[in-house]
Amino acid sequence: MTHVNEHDTASSNELIAFRLGGQEFCVDIMSVRDIRGWTPTTPLPHSPDYVKGVINLRGSVLPVIDLAARLGFSSTEPTARHVIIVTQVGTQSVGLLVDAVSDILTITDDKIQPTPDVASALARCFMKGVLAVEGRMISLIGLDSVLHTHPNPGSVN
Amino acid sequence: MDSMAAIRQTFFQECEEQLAELETGLLSIESGDSDHDTVNAVFRAVHSIKGGAGAFGLDELVRFAHTFETALDLVRSGRIEADAALVRLMLRSSDTLADLVRVSRDGGAMDDQRVAHLHDELTRIADPDAATAAPAVSAPEASVDQTANAGEAGDDDGFVPLQVSFDGLLGGDADAEPVAADSIFRIWFRPKPELYAKANDAAKILREICSLGEADIACDVSAVPVLAELDPEGAYLSWTIRLVTGLGEDAVREVFEFVEFDCEFTVEQEMPADPVFDFEPEPVAAVLDQAASLAEGEAEAPAIPQKVMDRIAEVAVKDAAPAKPAAGGQSAQAQASQTIRVDLDRVDRLIDLVGELVINQSMLTQRVTEAGIARLSEVAVGLDDLEQLTREIQDSVMAIRAQPVRPIFQRMSRVVREVAEMTGKSVRLVTEGEACEVDKTVIERLADPLTHMIRNAIDHGLETPEERVETGKPEQGSVRLTAAHRSGRVVIEVADDGAGINRQRVLEKAVANGLVDPNAQLSDGEIDDLIFHPGFSTAGSVSDVSGRGVGMDVVKSSIQALGGRISIASQPGAGSTFTMSLPLTLAVLDGMVVNVAGQTLVVPLTAIVETLQPKEADVHGLGETSRVVSMRGAFLPLIDVGHELGYREAETDPLDGVAIMVETENRAQSVLLVDSIVGQQQVVIKSLEANYGHVFGVAAATILGDGQVAVIVDVDAVVAGRRAEPDLANRKRTAA
Numbered sequence: 001m002t003h004v005n006e007h008d009t010a011s012s013n014e015l016i017a018f019r020l021g022g023q024e025f026c027v028d029i030m031s032v033r034d035i036r037g038w039t040p041t042t043p044l045p046h047s048p049d050y051v052k053g054v055i056n057l058r059g060s061v062l063p064v065i066d067l068a069a070r071l072g073f074s075s076t077e078p079t080a081r082h083v084i085i086v087t088q089v090g091t092q093s094v095g096l097l098v099d100a101v102s103d104i105l106t107i108t109d110d111k112i113q114p115t116p117d118v119a120s121a122l123a124r125c126f127m128k129g130v131l132a133v134e135g136r137m138i139s140l141i142g143l144d145s146v147l148h149t150h151p152n153p154g155s156v157n
Numbered sequence: 158m159d160s161m162a163a164i165r166q167t168f169f170q171e172c173e174e175q176l177a178e179l180e181t182g183l184l185s186i187e188s189g190d191s192d193h194d195t196v197n198a199v200f201r202a203v204h205s206i207k208g209g210a211g212a213f214g215l216d217e218l219v220r221f222a223h224t225f226e227t228a229l230d231l232v233r234s235g236r237i238e239a240d241a242a243l244v245r246l247m248l249r250s251s252d253t254l255a256d257l258v259r260v261s262r263d264g265g266a267m268d269d270q271r272v273a274h275l276h277d278e279l280t281r282i283a284d285p286d287a288a289t290a291a292p293a294v295s296a297p298e299a300s301v302d303q304t305a306n307a308g309e310a311g312d313d314d315g316f317v318p319l320q321v322s323f324d325g326l327l328g329g330d331a332d333a334e335p336v337a338a339d340s341i342f343r344i345w346f347r348p349k350p351e352l353y354a355k356a357n358d359a360a361k362i363l364r365e366i367c368s369l370g371e372a373d374i375a376c377d378v379s380a381v382p383v384l385a386e387l388d389p390e391g392a393y394l395s396w397t398i399r400l401v402t403g404l405g406e407d408a409v410r411e412v413f414e415f416v417e418f419d420c421e422f423t424v425e426q427e428m429p430a431d432p433v434f435d436f437e438p439e440p441v442a443a444v445l446d447q448a449a450s451l452a453e454g455e456a457e458a459p460a461i462p463q464k465v466m467d468r469i470a471e472v473a474v475k476d477a478a479p480a481k482p483a484a485g486g487q488s489a490q491a492q493a494s495q496t497i498r499v500d501l502d503r504v505d506r507l508i509d510l511v512g513e514l515v516i517n518q519s520m521l522t523q524r525v526t527e528a529g530i531a532r533l534s535e536v537a538v539g540l541d542d543l544e545q546l547t548r549e550i551q552d553s554v555m556a557i558r559a560q561p562v563r564p565i566f567q568r569m570s571r572v573v574r575e576v577a578e579m580t581g582k583s584v585r586l587v588t589e590g591e592a593c594e595v596d597k598t599v600i601e602r603l604a605d606p607l608t609h610m611i612r613n614a615i616d617h618g619l620e621t622p623e624e625r626v627e628t629g630k631p632e633q634g635s636v637r638l639t640a641a642h643r644s645g646r647v648v649i650e651v652a653d654d655g656a657g658i659n660r661q662r663v664l665e666k667a668v669a670n671g672l673v674d675p676n677a678q679l680s681d682g683e684i685d686d687l688i689f690h691p692g693f694s695t696a697g698s699v700s701d702v703s704g705r706g707v708g709m710d711v712v713k714s715s716i717q718a719l720g721g722r723i724s725i726a727s728q729p730g731a732g733s734t735f736t737m738s739l740p741l742t743l744a745v746l747d748g749m750v751v752n753v754a755g756q757t758l759v760v761p762l763t764a765i766v767e768t769l770q771p772k773e774a775d776v777h778g779l780g781e782t783s784r785v786v787s788m789r790g791a792f793l794p795l796i797d798v799g800h801e802l803g804y805r806e807a808e809t810d811p812l813d814g815v816a817i818m819v820e821t822e823n824r825a826q827s828v829l830l831v832d833s834i835v836g837q838q839q840v841v842i843k844s845l846e847a848n849y850g851h852v853f854g855v856a857a858a859t860i861l862g863d864g865q866v867a868v869i870v871d872v873d874a875v876v877a878g879r880r881a882e883p884d885l886a887n888r889k890r891t892a893a
Contacts, residue, residue, distance in 0.1 A: 045802035059513030
């Protein structure tokens with residue numbers, strides 16, 4: 001965590017950019033542990049629709065989240081070409097299902113602009129800001145809120 | 158601060174070991190098969206606890222340990238006989254010592270009166286003839302207090318020189334010790350810094366020497382440098398002691414037993430009339446004053462005679478390098494190297510990794526088979542070897558977490574003592590199979606249920622001594638505690654030779670509580686099983702011992718929470734036997750692998766009673782959505798697991814599936830409906846909570862041979878979910 005913080009305060013950040021439903025997003029590279037191809041998941045009972053299930057990541061049980069569904073897009077029908085980005089926040093590891101990884105960006109903090117008001121409420125609560133890179137717009141995803149997925153049994157369904 | 162906390166933790170860990178050794182020793186003294194070594198070991202255990210406790214300023218612990226040690230020393234030196242009453246007192250003292258250690262570690266209140274009472278009793282043992290020996294016994298007490306006070310003052314005011322008074326000892330012992338056949342020893346003693354680093358204290362050694370006879374002590378402060386050069390953790394003082402004692406050289410050397418590698422010392426016997434070795438002892442108080450003033454920086458010129466003494470002593474050290482202690486030291490070192498302390502997290506990480514290895518290996522085997530490689534080819538044969546190796550590695554790694562049940566069995570002997578005292582019954586605890594090994598966590602979580610069962614066995618199971626004599630039984634009742642490995646599980650039995658279960662009373666009580674229909678015909682076994690029913694307690698009146706509102710149902714649920722089962726066999730007049738069958742480890746689970754709605758699930762085998770193919774005539778609808786299955790006259794709720802866990806919308810036709818009859822923690826029976834049974838398998842339990850969170854109806858996850866994650870069904874939750882709100886079911890699970 002200290003490492004991540006150090007990085008935040010540094011003038012430049014490295015980000016992993018990926019595509020999802022025709023748009024581009026990115027996450028801080030410091031929180032990415034692994035990138036792997038799609039493998040079939042084991043669905044969990046009583047889980048929200050954006051939880052694709054769990055996979056075996058080198059002996060530990062890793063939940064996979066359909067990021068498109070989490071952001072309010074239509075849910076992904078994964079194929080062998082889809083990618084799971086294994087991220088770590090705090091003590092937990094979570095896999096994010098995305099369409100494809102596109103780029104590694106190095107940007108400075110001042111390049112990050114506030115999220116425009118037009119975005120949907122759901123999308124806005126996961127986005128920390130937007131970046132303009134070579135004419136493209138890339139949304140920066142804050143993982144903390146994405147990972148707050150623990151369903152408590154009372155609120156399921 | 159952190160390193161101090163770590164040392165403190167190590168001290169308490171070692172205390173636990175010493176306490177176990179103490180109790181083992183005392184028990185073997187009690188049973189009569191002890192020798193001098195046992196007594197020594199017992200003494201050493203108390204002594205080590207005292208030594209460590211002194212370093213941490215645990216004054217109360219030090220005081221009690223000291224009195225205990227004094228009494229033990231008398232036994233050790235053969236001055237008092239270890240009869241049954243004394244051993245019982247010693248055992249109670251060891252219990253209290255254990256309590257004091259625990260209170261020192263965890264905080265909390267101590268029954269001061271009990272401690273004081275035992276303290277008195279021990280003092281009286283050590284000092285049956287108050288008139289003559291009183292000074293000898295009370296003097297060390299006084300010095301300990303002084304030391305403690307000085308330490309406290311030091312905490313408040315910063316550096317305060319420690320002052321130890323030997324006056325009481327020097328005066329008091331002259332009368333108490335036998336004067337006949339005295340020999341004179343000249344002892345030279347110089348501690349190394351290690352001695353202090355290991356929380357020993359030169360003053361204690363000196364005090365112990367004083368207790369051997371009449372001692373003149375001179376302190377050599379010549380090596381103390383000026384303050385600027387003084388290493389606060391260095392050792393600069395040495396002592397010369399002239400000891401007149403009735404004891405032999407061995408007894409004198411024994412004083413140095415614990416510190417022999419951390420100090421230099423010589424013991425020479427002196428001819429009483431030999432004038433050459435005579436020396437003038439300096440008054441101790443004066444020497445300490447001198448040391449104190451030196452510590453403040455006013456260095457004084459070293460006294461030449463002391464230097465000469467040093468030189469002589471150094472030569473003597475070289476000559477007298479004693480063969481016996483060295484041999485003892487070697488064996489002690491050999492023993493120490495047999496165990497290592499390892500962080501549990503590291504072991505668990507290793508277990509995880511080996512689990513992965515096993516899965517990887519089986520995936521590889523599967524791929525090779527799929528690739529069409531002949532089974533007798535070299536590749537396949539090599540893979541077979543690999544499989545065997547990985548299984549062996551897995552077993553060995555699991556064995557690291559395994560611990561013998563001995564410590565917990567030993568704790569039970571204390572429970573027996575206490576309950577026997579409270580109930581006025583005479584009880585003998587017989588243990589068997591203490592070397593049986595079980596997972597550490599299983600052992601830890603076994604303590605409470607076992608304590609409860611032992612209490613029950615004595616309080617409810619055994620008759621009073623009078624009743625026993627009337628029925629022709631020996632007055633002393635016995636409780637047998639045995640452990641044994643049986644087909645991959647450990648079986649622990651608690652058996653008493655009491656009156657057995659009073660079925661008449663159990664049945665009356667069950668009827669009165671509305672647990673059983675008054676007209677029901679129950680078999681003996683079914684009546685016995687009633688005592689596991691929640692809220693059932695046969696104790697007519699709530700007793701101090703076991704009637705605390707928790708009954709055998711709590712025992713049963715804690716055993717089940719460990720993946721175990723408990724059963725009872727009772728014979729009127731001959732006693733009852735509780736049998737617990739527990740898994741060897743919590744890291745793996747015996748499960749039935751089933752298919753439900755295209756998913757592979759694992760049902761814990763401990764919950765399963767039987768499997769069956771339901772017939773059309775057995776399945777009945779109940780209300781609009783519920784169905785029941787009739788099994789031997791009873792109607793059990795039928796639960797479609799796939800529907801319950803949300804894998805499919807519609808409930809499946811019971812006739813297409815396989816029914817698994819399960820029993821939950823509260824002994825309710827239900828029937829789970831699955832599509833098909835794949836087989837039985839041992840699976841490695843993987844946490845779902847670590848990366849995700851708790852999922853209703855799921856106990857944990859596991860990884861199957863094909864690398865896929867499978868969900869382990871929480872049978873209780875699935876069954877409870879049928880009837881209760883999820884919140885309620887959740888609360889129930891947390892309570893369990």
